[in-house]
Amino acid sequence: MRVNGAVRSLEVEPRVSLLDALRDHLGLTGTKKGCNQGACGACTVLVDGERINSCLALAVQYAGREVVTIEGVAADGQAHPLQEAFIRNDGFQCGYCTSGQICSAIGMLAEHRAGVPSAVTEHLAADVELSAAEIRERMSGNLCRCGAYNGIVESIQDVASGDPGDHDVPETVR
Amino acid sequence: MRSFAYVSAPDVATAVRAIASEPRAKFIGGGTNLVDLMREDIEQPETVVDISGIALTGVEELPGGGLRIGALVRNSHLATHPLVRSRYPVLAQAILTGASAQLRNMATVGGNLLQRTRCPYFYDLAAACNKREPGSGCDALGGFTRNHAVLGASESCIATHPSDMCVALAALDAVVEVESVRGVRRIPLVGFHRLPGDSPHVETEIAADEMVTAVELPALPVAATSRYRKVRDRASFAFALVSVAAALEVRDGTVAAVRLALGGVAAKPWRAHEAERLLLGAAPTEESFRLAAAAELAPAVAQPHNTFKIELAQRSIVAVFRQLLAEGGAA
Ligand code: FES
Ligand code: FES
Numbered sequence: 057m058r059v060n061g062a063v064r065s066l067e068v069e070p071r072v073s074l075l076d077a078l079r080d081h082l083g084l085t086g087t088k089k090g091c092n093q094g095a096c097g098a099c100t101v102l103v104d105g106e107r108i109n110s111c112l113a114l115a116v117q118y119a120g121r122e123v124v125t126i127e128g129v130a131a132d133g134q135a136h137p138l139q140e141a142f143i144r145n146d147g148f149q150c151g152y153c154t155s156g157q158i159c160s161a162i163g164m165l166a167e168h169r170a171g172v173p174s175a176v177t178e179h180l181a182a183d184v185e186l187s188a189a190e191i192r193e194r195m196s197g198n199l200c201r202c203g204a205y206n207g208i209v210e211s212i213q214d215v216a217s218g219d220p221g222d223h224d225v226p227e228t229v230r
Numbered sequence: 231m232r233s234f235a236y237v238s239a240p241d242v243a244t245a246v247r248a249i250a251s252e253p254r255a256k257f258i259g260g261g262t263n264l265v266d267l268m269r270e271d272i273e274q275p276e277t278v279v280d281i282s283g284i285a286l287t288g289v290e291e292l293p294g295g296g297l298r299i300g301a302l303v304r305n306s307h308l309a310t311h312p313l314v315r316s317r318y319p320v321l322a323q324a325i326l327t328g329a330s331a332q333l334r335n336m337a338t339v340g341g342n343l344l345q346r347t348r349c350p351y352f353y354d355l356a357a358a359c360n361k362r363e364p365g366s367g368c369d370a371l372g373g374f375t376r377n378h379a380v381l382g383a384s385e386s387c388i389a390t391h392p393s394d395m396c397v398a399l400a401a402l403d404a405v406v407e408v409e410s411v412r413g414v415r416r417i418p419l420v421g422f423h424r425l426p427g428d429s430p431h432v433e434t435e436i437a438a439d440e441m442v443t444a445v446e447l448p449a450l451p452v453a454a455t456s457r458y459r460k461v462r463d464r465a466s467f468a469f470a471l472v473s474v475a476a477a478l479e480v481r482d483g484t485v486a487a488v489r490l491a492l493g494g495v496a497a498k499p500w501r502a503h504e505a506e507r508l509l510l511g512a513a514p515t516e517e518s519f520r521l522a523a524a525a526e527l528a529p530a531v532a533q534p535h536n537t538f539k540i541e542l543a544q545r546s547i548v549a550v551f552r553q554l555l556a557e558g559g560a561a
Contacts, residue, residue: 070234071232093266093269094266094329094330094332097332106335107332107335108335108336109336112261112262112333112336113265114265116238117258117261117282160331163331163335167306170310172309173309173322174326175326175466177326180315180323181315181316194331196331197332197467198330
């Protein structure tokens with residue numbers, strides 16, 4: 057398969073998950089294992105541009121596909137706008153969920169651009185504005201046990217609106 | 231996870247031949263349920279037949295206005311499809327309330343139909359479970375029963391079916407197409423899943439060597455005014471305590487067409503035939519909705535921790551019909 061733009065061949069048993077293949081066989085430990093059962097989103101990666109839980113994916117099923125992990129989201133040494141926004145807005149504390157959050161948010165923004173509705177979208181036919189409620193619903197597959205949700209939502213809002221943001225001062229102080 | 235042999239099937243003919251020759255084989259599509267169950271040692275297939283590369287990924291309009299949905303269409307793609315959103319909004323909404331975006335991107339339509347219960351006693355290898363090990367008993371009975379069934383349960387099993395999508399499909403008169411080396415069969419969705427009786431390990435009408443190839447929806451004008459409401463313990467990414475899929479059409483002050491199905495209350499998506507029968511031709515009033523909901527839930531039997539579901543289901547039914555009425559179920 058292609059991982060972060062480079063062809064990587066590997067031979068694994070059919071029972072090896074995509075998550076374990078990335079971490080243990082390719083040494084890409086940026087993608088994290090939280091629950092290993094599809095409940096937390098820490099293992100989120102992009103496959104052909106779509107976000108999935110790599111812990112529930114058998115690596116053999118993804119032969120020939122294009123996988124992007126957190127190690128592959130920066131371009132030419134320039135951090136991804138979401139990475140910068142997460143730093144600016146305190147979008148993390150311990151950081152364990154962060155790579156999954158960022159890969160998930162990249163997938164989510166692409167879904168939104170493609171007109172995908174969500175469970176809180178009132179009118180299925182209309183264009184959806186990416187409100188905080190929409191972001192929270194669309195990101196509900198990513199848990200953060202440190203509770204950095206406010207910063208995560210602000211970071212995504214910044215990037216969605218193309219606003220570099222100026223949240224250096226916490227909202228409560230401003 | 232135990233090791234297993236892996237076979238990738240390029241087409242349906244190869245897939246059904248592979249499964250016919252290997253009794254301990256399982257199909258894998260998106261893997262969101264099977265991989266988890268194999269890791270937990272609940273499913274122990276010796277061979278896994280990968281069908282995810284088969285071209286059953288189309289959503290096609292049928293002559294007459296229905297839809298044919300390939301079994302390997304991913305849940306997220308189905309919910310986003312323009313014809314689903316405009317003609318069967320209840321189906322798009324039901325799918326969007328299920329699981330998380332990542333899981334919906336992986337999970338297939340066929341796999342969603344065949345997913346296993348999330349009863350914690352089914353998952354706990356130390357607990358007795360007639361579904362997992364026929365004849366071993368049911369530790370859910372007398373256990374923590376908040377999430378369990380109130381309709382159609384038995385002494386052997388009180389588990390619920392976890393799907394949201396299937397509740398909408400039950401309301402929409404969907405038909406499931408299955409194929410094996412023996413040929414093709416069509417099974418109405420409302421008869422696809424089984425109530426537990428004394429064999430809760432047999433969950434559906436599909437045979438071990440059959441593969442789901444498609445789901446068909448009939449043309450159903452009433453579905454244009456339809457909705458899904460899901461009540462759960464947290465606002466997102468949780469299974470239903472109770473869910474309601476409903477469609478309503480009112481003409482000349484009476485109910486001209488109605489569809490109703492419930493989730494979270496039984497081992498199968500529960501089509502509410504009794505409520506539909508009472509509502510058809512009745513005045514679309516709060517009172518009629520309440521009576522119909524009460525009649526449907528009349529046979530309900532609660533467990534110690536889920537008595538609330540019986541009232542919650544009735545209120546949810548009334549609330550959805552009220553909303554549909556306000557939204558233009560009246561023509
Ligand atoms: S590790 Fe994959 S969802 Fe938690
Ligand atoms: S930053 Fe610690 S889990 Fe999210």
